[in-house]
């Protein structure tokens with residue numbers, strides 16, 4: 001990206017677009033589309049805590065990628081070590097909400113296992129939620145993109161599908177931030193160049209089906225059903241990524257409509273909305289996020305303002321090339337926040353025991 005203002009807008013939009021999607025989808029996570037509708041009605045407002053939204057691991061891990069990029073300068077190996085350091089800190093701050101594979105990998109990292117052996121054989125979404133920002137930053141350089149996505153993925157997920165899903169989302173985010181027109185044809189032609197490795201034809205086949213589905217303008221819930229998701233989109237890349245791509249191709253410029261559609265399809269809603277929100281946010285910037293959605297996220301200390309500062313620092317670092325320090329965060333306060341967050345999640349869990357079913 002040559003224009004630094006454009007780059008900054010894309011980074012801010014990517015991180016905030018993901019955060020708002022995460023917060024909107026979070027109260028519905030794991031519910032079927034029908035039960036979520038009975039519980040909360042249409043996905044058009046925050047429902048986590050007194051009509052406000054909170055972020056989860058999806059946003060926290062995207063921010064860890066930004067922090068690792070800022071600290072490591074242009075050194076990919078150092079990036080991997082900095083990301084591992086962030087993941088260890090994330091676990092030690094009593095964070096909750098990550099997928100099982102990410103959690104296991106973080107425990108291994110805390111026990112001193114190296115980044116090349118910490119990953120678990122899982123094709124969950126953990127690495128995909130970290131890859132949109134890598135696409136925005138490195139998408140122009142195919143080899144660099146592959147290297148950063150590979151290093152980011154293998155820390156937690158060593159299954160090849162996790163890498164293929166992460167790379168697909170990174171390419172989508174790059175196209176979204178840079179190309180004047182978004183199309184399935186463009187996505188597929190770039191993917192065929194970038195996705196190598198064994199079995200990549202299988203993943204490209206999944207994306208081809210998603211492109212056909214978008215072309216026929218069907219609801220994403222129909223695609224999810226064909227993929228075998230009967231209670232909403234699961235947290236596995238081979239379900240999540242085609243569904244996210246399908247909605248993105250139908251609404252590349254419409255953040256609100258896209259997020260309502262993917263959250264309405266149920267399942268792993270915080271993650272699907274975070275990934276889709278970060279891809280569209282990278283194109284449209286912060287201004288495309290409805291104000292009531294943006295201002296309704298009341299999290300702290302990783303607030304919207306902190307995320308914007310983080311994006312600004314990353315943009316500066318990319319222009320100057322030298323490693324820098326990310327904006328400070330009060331870690332003891334983050335622990336207190338995480339304990340409160342765990343309580344809110346627990347209350348939502350208890351509420352689900354009660355009707356409506």
Ligand SMILES: [Mg+2]
Nearest residue numbers: 056057058270
């Ligand atoms: Mg989450």
